[in-house]
Amino acid sequence: MPDEEVKPEEKIEEIKDDAAISTKTVETDNKVQIVQAPVEDKGTQVVEAPVVEDESKIFTKVEIEAEFPGGASAWTKFVRNNINADVPVDNEAPEGTYSVIVRFIVSKDGSISDVVAETKHGYGMEAEAIRAIKKGPKWTPAQQNGRYVNAYRRQPITFVVQAN
Structure with missing residues:
Protein backbone atom coordinates (compact mmCIF):
# COMPACT_ATOMS: atom_id res chain seq x y z
CA MET A 1 0.00 0.00 0.00
CA PRO A 2 1.50 3.39 -0.95
CA ASP A 3 2.42 5.78 1.89
CA GLU A 4 0.13 8.59 0.73
CA GLU A 5 -2.96 6.44 1.41
CA VAL A 6 -2.04 5.62 4.99
CA GLN A 36 -34.89 19.03 24.39
CA ALA A 37 -35.60 18.93 20.67
CA PRO A 38 -37.54 15.87 19.49
CA VAL A 39 -35.29 13.00 18.58
CA GLU A 40 -37.49 11.67 15.77
CA ASP A 41 -38.49 13.79 12.82
CA LYS A 42 -42.14 12.81 12.56
CA GLY A 43 -42.78 15.17 9.66
CA THR A 44 -41.00 12.95 7.17
CA GLN A 45 -42.61 9.60 7.96
CA VAL A 46 -45.06 7.82 5.68
CA VAL A 47 -48.52 7.87 7.20
CA GLU A 48 -51.10 5.36 6.02
CA ALA A 49 -54.55 6.69 5.24
CA PRO A 50 -57.31 5.29 7.43
CA VAL A 51 -58.96 2.25 5.91
CA VAL A 52 -62.50 3.03 4.81
CA GLU A 53 -64.47 -0.18 4.61
CA ASP A 54 -67.30 -0.57 2.16
CA GLU A 55 -70.48 -0.73 4.25
CA SER A 56 -72.19 -2.88 1.61
CA LYS A 57 -69.39 -5.48 1.45
CA ILE A 58 -70.61 -9.05 1.87
CA PHE A 59 -68.18 -11.24 3.81
CA THR A 60 -67.64 -14.92 3.09
CA LYS A 61 -65.47 -15.45 6.20
CA VAL A 62 -66.06 -13.60 9.47
CA GLU A 63 -64.76 -13.72 13.03
CA ILE A 64 -68.22 -14.46 14.48
CA GLU A 65 -70.78 -16.19 12.23
CA ALA A 66 -74.39 -15.04 11.97
CA GLU A 67 -76.64 -17.06 14.25
CA PHE A 68 -80.29 -18.06 14.15
CA PRO A 69 -82.20 -17.07 17.32
CA GLY A 70 -81.82 -20.03 19.67
CA GLY A 71 -78.75 -21.44 17.92
CA ALA A 72 -78.11 -24.26 15.46
CA SER A 73 -80.64 -26.68 16.97
CA ALA A 74 -83.41 -24.06 16.76
CA TRP A 75 -82.45 -23.42 13.10
CA THR A 76 -82.65 -27.15 12.28
CA LYS A 77 -86.04 -27.38 13.99
CA PHE A 78 -87.28 -24.30 12.11
CA VAL A 79 -86.23 -25.73 8.73
CA ARG A 80 -87.80 -29.14 9.47
CA ASN A 81 -91.07 -27.54 10.58
CA ASN A 82 -91.31 -25.23 7.56
CA ILE A 83 -90.17 -27.49 4.70
CA ASN A 84 -92.78 -29.45 2.80
CA ALA A 85 -90.86 -32.69 2.29
CA ASP A 86 -93.57 -34.02 -0.07
CA VAL A 87 -92.81 -31.44 -2.80
CA PRO A 88 -90.42 -33.70 -4.78
CA VAL A 89 -92.82 -36.66 -4.42
CA ASP A 90 -95.75 -34.52 -5.60
CA ASN A 91 -93.63 -33.48 -8.61
CA GLU A 92 -92.81 -37.15 -9.40
CA ALA A 93 -89.11 -37.05 -8.55
CA PRO A 94 -87.37 -40.43 -8.91
CA GLU A 95 -86.46 -42.33 -5.76
CA GLY A 96 -83.27 -41.08 -4.11
CA THR A 97 -81.65 -38.60 -1.75
CA TYR A 98 -81.31 -35.02 -2.97
CA SER A 99 -79.24 -32.36 -1.23
CA VAL A 100 -80.20 -28.79 -2.10
CA ILE A 101 -77.60 -26.13 -1.19
CA VAL A 102 -79.13 -22.73 -0.51
CA ARG A 103 -77.00 -19.59 -0.18
CA PHE A 104 -78.31 -16.40 1.40
CA ILE A 105 -77.13 -13.17 2.96
CA VAL A 106 -77.67 -12.31 6.61
CA SER A 107 -77.59 -8.51 6.58
CA LYS A 108 -76.06 -6.47 9.38
CA ASP A 109 -79.60 -5.78 10.64
CA GLY A 110 -80.24 -9.56 10.82
CA SER A 111 -82.62 -9.79 7.87
CA ILE A 112 -82.28 -12.51 5.22
CA SER A 113 -81.91 -11.56 1.56
CA ASP A 114 -80.63 -12.81 -1.81
CA VAL A 115 -81.74 -16.40 -1.19
CA VAL A 116 -80.61 -18.59 -4.11
CA ALA A 117 -80.23 -22.32 -4.72
CA GLU A 118 -76.75 -23.40 -5.78
CA THR A 119 -77.96 -26.83 -6.91
CA LYS A 120 -80.46 -27.64 -9.68
CA HIS A 121 -82.21 -30.97 -9.02
CA GLY A 122 -85.61 -29.70 -10.12
CA TYR A 123 -88.94 -31.19 -9.02
CA GLY A 124 -89.68 -28.06 -6.97
CA MET A 125 -87.05 -28.80 -4.30
CA GLU A 126 -85.02 -25.59 -4.78
CA ALA A 127 -88.15 -23.41 -4.75
CA GLU A 128 -89.39 -25.10 -1.56
CA ALA A 129 -86.03 -24.70 0.20
CA ILE A 130 -85.87 -21.00 -0.77
CA ARG A 131 -89.47 -20.45 0.41
CA ALA A 132 -88.78 -22.02 3.81
CA ILE A 133 -85.58 -20.01 4.42
CA LYS A 134 -87.20 -16.71 3.38
CA LYS A 135 -89.96 -17.39 5.92
CA GLY A 136 -87.48 -17.25 8.82
CA PRO A 137 -87.13 -14.52 11.46
CA LYS A 138 -84.24 -12.08 11.81
CA TRP A 139 -80.88 -13.53 12.77
CA THR A 140 -78.11 -12.22 15.00
CA PRO A 141 -75.78 -10.73 12.35
CA ALA A 142 -72.18 -11.77 11.77
CA GLN A 143 -69.35 -9.71 13.29
CA GLN A 144 -66.00 -8.65 11.89
CA ASN A 145 -63.58 -6.41 13.84
CA GLY A 146 -66.25 -5.77 16.46
CA ARG A 147 -68.84 -4.51 13.95
CA TYR A 148 -71.97 -6.11 12.51
CA VAL A 149 -71.49 -6.96 8.83
CA ASN A 150 -73.33 -8.53 5.89
CA ALA A 151 -72.31 -12.17 5.47
CA TYR A 152 -73.11 -15.14 3.27
CA ARG A 153 -74.53 -18.33 4.75
CA ARG A 154 -74.94 -21.70 3.06
CA GLN A 155 -77.51 -24.25 4.14
CA PRO A 156 -77.83 -27.79 2.81
CA ILE A 157 -81.38 -29.20 2.87
CA THR A 158 -81.83 -32.91 2.15
CA PHE A 159 -84.95 -34.35 0.52
CA VAL A 160 -85.44 -38.14 0.57
CA VAL A 161 -87.80 -39.66 -2.00
CA GLN A 162 -88.78 -43.27 -1.26
CA ALA A 163 -90.76 -45.68 -3.41
CA ASN A 164 -94.23 -46.59 -2.10
Whole structure:
Protein backbone atom coordinates (compact mmCIF):
# COMPACT_ATOMS: atom_id res chain seq x y z
CA MET A 1 0.00 0.00 0.00
CA PRO A 2 1.50 3.39 -0.95
CA ASP A 3 2.42 5.78 1.89
CA GLU A 4 0.13 8.59 0.73
CA GLU A 5 -2.96 6.44 1.41
CA VAL A 6 -2.04 5.62 4.99
CA LYS A 7 -3.34 8.16 7.48
CA PRO A 8 -1.33 8.95 10.59
CA GLU A 9 -2.68 7.45 13.82
CA GLU A 10 -4.61 9.72 16.13
CA LYS A 11 -2.83 10.50 19.36
CA ILE A 12 -4.91 9.70 22.44
CA GLU A 13 -4.44 12.20 25.25
CA GLU A 14 -3.31 10.62 28.45
CA ILE A 15 -5.35 11.25 31.60
CA LYS A 16 -3.24 11.96 34.66
CA ASP A 17 -4.00 10.28 37.97
CA ASP A 18 -3.68 13.52 39.94
CA ALA A 19 -6.55 15.25 38.03
CA ALA A 20 -9.33 16.54 40.32
CA ILE A 21 -13.03 16.95 39.73
CA SER A 22 -14.43 20.27 40.91
CA THR A 23 -17.32 20.48 43.37
CA LYS A 24 -17.92 24.19 42.87
CA THR A 25 -21.57 25.28 42.51
CA VAL A 26 -22.15 27.82 39.80
CA GLU A 27 -25.01 30.24 40.50
CA THR A 28 -26.86 32.06 37.73
CA ASP A 29 -29.92 34.26 37.30
CA ASN A 30 -30.86 32.52 34.03
CA LYS A 31 -34.44 31.20 34.48
CA VAL A 32 -34.93 29.90 30.93
CA GLN A 33 -35.56 26.17 30.78
CA ILE A 34 -33.90 24.24 28.03
CA VAL A 35 -36.32 22.07 26.08
CA GLN A 36 -34.89 19.03 24.39
CA ALA A 37 -35.60 18.93 20.67
CA PRO A 38 -37.54 15.87 19.49
CA VAL A 39 -35.29 13.00 18.58
CA GLU A 40 -37.49 11.67 15.77
CA ASP A 41 -38.49 13.79 12.82
CA LYS A 42 -42.14 12.81 12.56
CA GLY A 43 -42.78 15.17 9.66
CA THR A 44 -41.00 12.95 7.17
CA GLN A 45 -42.61 9.60 7.96
CA VAL A 46 -45.06 7.82 5.68
CA VAL A 47 -48.52 7.87 7.20
CA GLU A 48 -51.10 5.36 6.02
CA ALA A 49 -54.55 6.69 5.24
CA PRO A 50 -57.31 5.29 7.43
CA VAL A 51 -58.96 2.25 5.91
CA VAL A 52 -62.50 3.03 4.81
CA GLU A 53 -64.47 -0.18 4.61
CA ASP A 54 -67.30 -0.57 2.16
CA GLU A 55 -70.48 -0.73 4.25
CA SER A 56 -72.19 -2.88 1.61
CA LYS A 57 -69.39 -5.48 1.45
CA ILE A 58 -70.61 -9.05 1.87
CA PHE A 59 -68.18 -11.24 3.81
CA THR A 60 -67.64 -14.92 3.09
CA LYS A 61 -65.47 -15.45 6.20
CA VAL A 62 -66.06 -13.60 9.47
CA GLU A 63 -64.76 -13.72 13.03
CA ILE A 64 -68.22 -14.46 14.48
CA GLU A 65 -70.78 -16.19 12.23
CA ALA A 66 -74.39 -15.04 11.97
CA GLU A 67 -76.64 -17.06 14.25
CA PHE A 68 -80.29 -18.06 14.15
CA PRO A 69 -82.20 -17.07 17.32
CA GLY A 70 -81.82 -20.03 19.67
CA GLY A 71 -78.75 -21.44 17.92
CA ALA A 72 -78.11 -24.26 15.46
CA SER A 73 -80.64 -26.68 16.97
CA ALA A 74 -83.41 -24.06 16.76
CA TRP A 75 -82.45 -23.42 13.10
CA THR A 76 -82.65 -27.15 12.28
CA LYS A 77 -86.04 -27.38 13.99
CA PHE A 78 -87.28 -24.30 12.11
CA VAL A 79 -86.23 -25.73 8.73
CA ARG A 80 -87.80 -29.14 9.47
CA ASN A 81 -91.07 -27.54 10.58
CA ASN A 82 -91.31 -25.23 7.56
CA ILE A 83 -90.17 -27.49 4.70
CA ASN A 84 -92.78 -29.45 2.80
CA ALA A 85 -90.86 -32.69 2.29
CA ASP A 86 -93.57 -34.02 -0.07
CA VAL A 87 -92.81 -31.44 -2.80
CA PRO A 88 -90.42 -33.70 -4.78
CA VAL A 89 -92.82 -36.66 -4.42
CA ASP A 90 -95.75 -34.52 -5.60
CA ASN A 91 -93.63 -33.48 -8.61
CA GLU A 92 -92.81 -37.15 -9.40
CA ALA A 93 -89.11 -37.05 -8.55
CA PRO A 94 -87.37 -40.43 -8.91
CA GLU A 95 -86.46 -42.33 -5.76
CA GLY A 96 -83.27 -41.08 -4.11
CA THR A 97 -81.65 -38.60 -1.75
CA TYR A 98 -81.31 -35.02 -2.97
CA SER A 99 -79.24 -32.36 -1.23
CA VAL A 100 -80.20 -28.79 -2.10
CA ILE A 101 -77.60 -26.13 -1.19
CA VAL A 102 -79.13 -22.73 -0.51
CA ARG A 103 -77.00 -19.59 -0.18
CA PHE A 104 -78.31 -16.40 1.40
CA ILE A 105 -77.13 -13.17 2.96
CA VAL A 106 -77.67 -12.31 6.61
CA SER A 107 -77.59 -8.51 6.58
CA LYS A 108 -76.06 -6.47 9.38
CA ASP A 109 -79.60 -5.78 10.64
CA GLY A 110 -80.24 -9.56 10.82
CA SER A 111 -82.62 -9.79 7.87
CA ILE A 112 -82.28 -12.51 5.22
CA SER A 113 -81.91 -11.56 1.56
CA ASP A 114 -80.63 -12.81 -1.81
CA VAL A 115 -81.74 -16.40 -1.19
CA VAL A 116 -80.61 -18.59 -4.11
CA ALA A 117 -80.23 -22.32 -4.72
CA GLU A 118 -76.75 -23.40 -5.78
CA THR A 119 -77.96 -26.83 -6.91
CA LYS A 120 -80.46 -27.64 -9.68
CA HIS A 121 -82.21 -30.97 -9.02
CA GLY A 122 -85.61 -29.70 -10.12
CA TYR A 123 -88.94 -31.19 -9.02
CA GLY A 124 -89.68 -28.06 -6.97
CA MET A 125 -87.05 -28.80 -4.30
CA GLU A 126 -85.02 -25.59 -4.78
CA ALA A 127 -88.15 -23.41 -4.75
CA GLU A 128 -89.39 -25.10 -1.56
CA ALA A 129 -86.03 -24.70 0.20
CA ILE A 130 -85.87 -21.00 -0.77
CA ARG A 131 -89.47 -20.45 0.41
CA ALA A 132 -88.78 -22.02 3.81
CA ILE A 133 -85.58 -20.01 4.42
CA LYS A 134 -87.20 -16.71 3.38
CA LYS A 135 -89.96 -17.39 5.92
CA GLY A 136 -87.48 -17.25 8.82
CA PRO A 137 -87.13 -14.52 11.46
CA LYS A 138 -84.24 -12.08 11.81
CA TRP A 139 -80.88 -13.53 12.77
CA THR A 140 -78.11 -12.22 15.00
CA PRO A 141 -75.78 -10.73 12.35
CA ALA A 142 -72.18 -11.77 11.77
CA GLN A 143 -69.35 -9.71 13.29
CA GLN A 144 -66.00 -8.65 11.89
CA ASN A 145 -63.58 -6.41 13.84
CA GLY A 146 -66.25 -5.77 16.46
CA ARG A 147 -68.84 -4.51 13.95
CA TYR A 148 -71.97 -6.11 12.51
CA VAL A 149 -71.49 -6.96 8.83
CA ASN A 150 -73.33 -8.53 5.89
CA ALA A 151 -72.31 -12.17 5.47
CA TYR A 152 -73.11 -15.14 3.27
CA ARG A 153 -74.53 -18.33 4.75
CA ARG A 154 -74.94 -21.70 3.06
CA GLN A 155 -77.51 -24.25 4.14
CA PRO A 156 -77.83 -27.79 2.81
CA ILE A 157 -81.38 -29.20 2.87
CA THR A 158 -81.83 -32.91 2.15
CA PHE A 159 -84.95 -34.35 0.52
CA VAL A 160 -85.44 -38.14 0.57
CA VAL A 161 -87.80 -39.66 -2.00
CA GLN A 162 -88.78 -43.27 -1.26
CA ALA A 163 -90.76 -45.68 -3.41
CA ASN A 164 -94.23 -46.59 -2.10
